[in-house]
Amino acid sequence: MTHSIPLIGIPADVKDVKGMPFHCVGEKYINAVAHGSQGFPFIIPALAEGEQLQAVDSAVDLREVLSKLDGLFLPGSVANVDPARYGAELETPDLPRDLQRDETTLQLIHLAIEMDIPILAVCRGFQELNVAFGGTLHQQVQEVEGYFDHREDSTLDTAGQYQMAHDMHLTPGGLLAKLAGAEVTQVNSIHGQGIDRLADGLFVEARAPDGLIEAFRLDDESRFVLGVQWHPEWQFAQTPFYAAIFKAFGDAIRQRM
Template sequence: MTQNPDASALLPRKPVVLVPACNKPLGDHPFHVAGKKYVDAVRLAGCTPLIVPTALPEEIGPLLDLADGVLLTGSKSNVHPRHFDEAVHDPSLPLDPDRDAWTLPLIREAVARGMPLFGICRGAQEANVAFGGSLHQAVQESTGPQGPYADHRAPDGTVDEQYGPAHPVDVVPGGRLAEILNLARFDVNSLHGQAVKSLAPGLRVEARAPDGLVEAFSVAEAKGFNLCLQWHPEWQAAGNPVSMALLQAFGAACRSWRDRKQPQAPVPAHRTPVP
């Protein structure tokens, strides 16, 4: 008797999303770590997360060949200011030069391919630096065209208080964020000391804070989906309609990339087994 193939085995696999890890000592040993909330966010997007340790230059291409998208996580560490020709402003703050060394070229290569890219907090800062932009190393000490910036660092208190709504953002009409959300203004959390200073050539502002600080941007002429956010949409994302809309848009882009890269065979119609 010939058995029917399991139709579920022929369905498209979930898109694979690379999640670059940070470098952190635990005890006397170095570890690669990634926050669970970012992994959860990838799954909420309908994708399979793949945490990637520090990669060698020759490994970046093969890793991207395996993937259908990249999610750049936030981190307590800052992008090293040598990448935008500045000295370290506050040596007490953590850095992660090993992450910088491979995520900056990873970002450029992913966008050049047209692969979906979603940057969060540090990830957004990395993307700006990767394309030639600079960062305020201490937003609370900086001044913009509208005057002194507000303090965008996390407040004291519980984790829920730190990740609670901190200020609104104003969405720039006609951009990718406006298209996804169809909102002019909404509230976000704020847990960052660094932020975009000069936006890299070719990047487009997608949203600003009331003090004028860039809160979201994209690569304007990129072939594929990309969006970088200064706030943390991954925090309790399942209960946040804005976060879910953003993750679903990212997930849809990753599925489109998967399907273009490797078209799936159609699932055959059910047939009665032939004895």
């Protein structure tokens, strides 16, 4: 079967809504994928064993799903990657987690890499990508000496929380520097976790002023596998650099098609 519009998979979070689990994806991500990358968003439920969902042979199912898709977008989330996934103990018991999403996305990443499917990952997705390749995370960046607090100001409204928060230094000659047309730009900052040890096979594309890794790509320029810590989906059409990221993702998908 062939199609002209790229089908781009977006894995869902599992959220509690009035005591019932719902599989959800934020509209801002769907909008950016649909209009920024010019693809049709295909929501992938977190088909892993959960409170009300029995275990499934998701490795086989997900391979079949991915065979029908042209790209994979990993969105952000309030939930964090379970520290057990990178061999660490939970530092704080109230860390929001989503074990079903972990089980689903980590399999999706490995399969997408194997199948040469372009990947764009944002925030939690960026962290998942690093973990899938064997890297580790800081669970509370603000508690790590040398780093500043990268979390949003919760006293502000949504627009205020997503406003530009700090400079970002782009690696000269890197993909993002080419897309931005500069080596320094500004980004929003809405995260508590961050990269501790970058996995082998990943190339640093950008850092915050405190040195925290803000973006990386697969160390193989012939393939599009890009992760960013900030939220370029937020009002992407009004920010040329953000729009360029989603366009580049869409272009890579169409080239593969």
